[in-house]
Amino acid sequence: MSDETLEADYLVVGAGAAGMAFADALLTHSDATVIIVDRRHAPGGHWIDAYPYVRLHQPSAFYGVSSVPLGRDVVDTAGANAGYYELAGADEIRAYFAHVMHDHFLPGGRVRYFPCTEYLGDDRFVSRFAQGAWKVRVRRKVVDTTWLEGTVPATSPPPFEVADGVCCVPAGDIARIARRPERFVVIGAGKTALDTCVWLLDQNVSAASIRWIKPREAWWMNRRFQQPLAQLPGSYRGMAIQLEAMAQATSIDDLFARLEAEEVFLRVDCDVAPSMFRGAVISEGELERLREIQDVVRLGHVRRIERDEIVLDEGRIPTSEASVHIHCSARGLARRPLRPIFEAGRVTVQPFLWGFVCYQFALLGAIEALLPNDEDKNRLCPPISYWDENADYLSAFLATLAHERARMAWPALAGWAKDNRLNPFGGIGHYRDAPDVIDARERIKRSAATAVGNLAQLLKTNAHEAKN
Template identity: 40%
Template sequence: MADFETDYLIVGAGAVGLAFADTLVDEDPDCHITFVDKHAKPGGHWNDAYGFVALHQPSATYGVNSLEFQTEHIDEHGPNKGLHALASGTEVLAYFEKVMNLKLLPTGRVEYHRLSEYKGRNEAGDARIVSIFSGEETTVKVRRRIVDATYYQTSVPSTHTRNFAVAGGVEVVPPGHLPELWKRTDNLPDHYVILGAGKTAMDTGVWLIEGGVDPDRISWVRPRESWLWNRVYTQPGEDFIERVIDMQIGLLEAASKAGNGDEWMRLLGEQGYYLKIDEDSEPEMFHYATISQGEVDILRRIKNVIRKGRVTSIERGKLIFGEDAVELPDNTLFIDCTATAVPFRARRNDRPVFDGDTITLRPLHIPLVTFSATVAAFLEANFDDDATRNALAQPGPLTDTPATFPYAFMVTMMNRGAWAQNPEISAWLTKSRLDLASPTIAKLVAENSPKLAVLSKFQEAIAENMPHLARLGMQAKQIHEAQV
């Protein structure tokens, strides 16, 4: 006999699991939810992130539907000046604690098992929860579904395993150790090496330069270049809605001119919708990182860029790349930013979002993972069968190259089209805090605003260019599936 019962067992109390639960408790006032999570506090990987981490996207488009961040304002200084604020990691953790402690638990319909692991089901079909510290096992009868909120398997520098060797006497640290340098002012590094080409490495470069490190004392191992979302086109609210829709029109129109995903991204870069750090490069990556032009300008000050592939080992005063090597000062601090935020190859999962006794939270509007989770919760609470739900929730891939990105964009557009045709979902989206455009468009429609002129252009672009997008998307789908 199980120790207790619940309607939904959510595995993972990170951003995705919390976003799902927040919407579900509002849409289904009779349901009971139980969380199980390894961390001591809600927030998932944010508990392990480096101290100066911040959101890539505006705070107003992240988190849960029912609660705003306290810091939702327009930045008036720094590289993000003129754009919506980006919550710091500390603010994100405080926000998620507030969601759990002030929104979910007070309902009396939510339980939270922290520092615990889900160990599958026993022979009776009950879920097994095991305490990390005591090893004590609790069994749970799940009346409806288990919700897997761990699909993204997010990795951060402090928890990942290095894939290169480090000799004795070499100082290699995750970026989270950098704020501790103030304690050793009599023995600061002579040189800094950033290892990795992703957004963590970019954050590290900006942090070092803004902290006063001479860019000439920084080397950056950047095996590949990446396209980056220009943050100015991802802003919520009516002051930015024309830019947001303009980018969507640009994406659609470029699809009609491009022969493949690489050409498509190149066209979009020429129009400023996407940015790159090295203006003379042809980026091979696209991991959905969002950045401001101000941040790009700072990063371009780092001229010592090492392009010899991936590091295989580090010795004192030396970086080794297979048969090649780069000499560096002996007192060099190596900063490991090589963790893959989302391990693309490790997450091949052909299960639909809604599948019998399991819900697997996957991206529906790529890459807005918390928004996707809220949509899944709305579908669970308001539609009667999985066939209908899954028809409205086609999971898309978090692709990682320009060549494969059209696949992800195609799936997003197909889902958005299906939601627009469903009156119930469409009405709910106009009230969704996490939807970048729908609430603003609804407000402008009510006001008969002249800003809506761009919306008719968007509808024309859809009608004219969806066949071209489908062509690119299916081509990209084949490439993506061959890779994973």
Template identity: 40%
Template sequence: MQHAETDYLIIGSGTAGLAFADTLIAESGAHVTIVDRHGRPGGHWNDAYPFVTLHQPSAFYGVNSMELGSGRIDTLGLNQGMAELASGPEISGYFDQVMRHRLLPSGRVRYHPLCDYLGEGRFESLLSGEHTQVRVRGKVVDARYYSPSVPSTHKPRFAVGEGARMIPPNALPGLASTCGAGEVPRRFVVLGAGKTAMDTCIWLVQSGASPDAITWVVPRDSWLINRATTQNGPAFFHEAIGNQADQMEAFAQASSVDDLFLRLEACGALLRIDPARMPTMFHLATVSPAEVEVLRGIRNVVRLGRVQALAADHMLLDGGRVDVQPATLYVDCTASAVDFRPTQPIFQEGKIVLQMLRLPQPAFSAALTAYVEAHYEDDAQKNRLCGSVPFPATPADYPRSMAASMRNQFLWGQEEGLRRWVRESRLDGFGKLMASAARDDAAKQAVIARLREQAQAAMANLPRLLRA
């Protein structure tokens, strides 16, 4: 057995683990050891389907010290007119650069890929089986608590009968090389209602499949964030900050959760695919209006609950049987990108459990957690500043999540150093945008004043929404 020492042992080299490590070495003299089962940094991005992209602009994703993307505005496609969205391969390459050009050259980071953490400071090499015992002078950092499940690695919770052909979305781009001549499927059943299923349906249509050749199994309809309101470039000030003020007004005036979501839809913050249905799911998936239009073109939508079993010629769902045409390909998009674990204190004795501090920004949340760890001594004070924000599953969960997120934002504003770090952080979506507004720009200052006024009113009304 080998032995090593470190100040912080980080379990997981995905977005949260790397964002935490990056800020910690920038704000302290700590030594960091990172352990991960993957062979490359980036966590679940190593297993993502080839056509995946970020939900929101590249400009505020990744680690604080290194830009992701070029700041380009897309001129073509379904994201036209908005900030670029890094693709899965781009993100994997970016995190590899973060490790090789930022973390390791610091001389204070040790990285152990293809290693399984066993607990109690011990990990095992998956290649050699050799164990290493690490003496941790500071804390163990669990960066896996909210790790997503991805289609290529998860196990479906339903039976797949003989003759039923099912693949993860990862395999779609290679169909021409894996199928024989004349055997490439022409009909598809996409299983799942989340962002992965939406991406898959859109990819199929844009790759040439007829919308009428796609059957989409949707257990629950979802509210969606309008990507147009998440832009953080100077050219989008009024769309972004103005819409933030609109959202706060919706929270301030809503009398119920349904009323809240209808108000958020009316101001352009939220979208839904079928305007005739009131969605019962809200996982913060973010799309463009153009993507919604593509999805509305898929008319064969099955709403009979979850899949129970697949056969070559039919599928069984909670609500009954649906016949399937011969040679149809099932695409499994049922893996959940969100692990709905209960929140817990982030700072605990001997460990840190990374969780969300602001929705839906895991990179910003992990980096801010590292800043607080580096600059505050008492765990009670750290937990006061870093209250974990529960991830919503349904619309009814959202007011509680917003209340926790807004409470954090208020407390950060009371701490001078923390307030300055947030304002200067590239991972903060809108702080720099607001700070860049010239004091003599009356129009922008009026928007900021309205945002602050409505945020106070929203906080006053949130207890009513929580009771409702």
């Protein structure tokens, strides 16, 4: 089977949120032609595999691609998110990315899309189902969005052994179970586990019927400080609170304590010190629901589930064949070695600042289109690892502060970021005269420089203590 030869300026590997946001900005700010390949049957990345009750943990207004709004910009009036801007669910997000691809990308004639294909490297990809094989003559760059691709419970086996006869299902499958179990055993400490617990409670499952196995306790960000539009001044105040705490903190633990006292950070169990921080966002309503669950197991990771007991790192607990065990544990986002984002013939999509992922991936597309050379691009966007532990919050935030001024010194980028719908603070200029915004702006000015220096010192101290 010989390769069919194609030609394009860019070959984008992955049609998930990162690839779509990057391609959208690139198409908006250049005359580039783009080929997008993806192993899944439709655009949307991990959302194609997501459990049915998943929702964004950030407002819809901050998600997707720059040029196409997601949602209706309305405030929820019921449920755990009441009072805050809407959160799109899996069906809405999948429909949104299909709409972007088929109604915005493809009609212009500059994009070709190949679903159900596997990228092989060396500018080649093949069909997963048919005999098709293609070689692309890439005039500019291959854009790899898979370098840090993570795993989700829906598409990865549980990271523990399961004996025959044990009912163990991924999070999505509990919406389809045929019989009511005696007990639900939720395994995992991240957002999937949180969503699963909240969903079960919303289905009127008694909290006493839920056992939650948590290898680690997590910090969560308060959605109150992650709001767009009319509630943006409150989010801006949250930024001022964070910078003041960063300027004043005497240790990493002290920083988190200050932010918890201001309710910027939340934890489910106030008696357990969190060691995990992945930047996920919850509401105070969700927090109160989660605190209803009292049967919480903290014996490390699950190693094996037998018919009558669960074996963990630090002990064993009983279970039964009448229980359904819900696998909410997966590796999550990858933490591979970092490499320059912009190289000759290649863009390796990686995070480079703290915050909303779609904004920064769209920003990478704008930078690729608007800046003249890779040296300048990399100077503005040195990559960072995805956050997982408490100290990662400091290093990610420090990277944001250290390079934001340099990025905004480029007029084209500053103009792009201003009022960009994905930029969490892009529209703050509309509220410049609001008293809360004036106060927050002054607090930020007083604290920002000191925060940069103190964050660097706290990280240095933490690294020294870890070595010893």
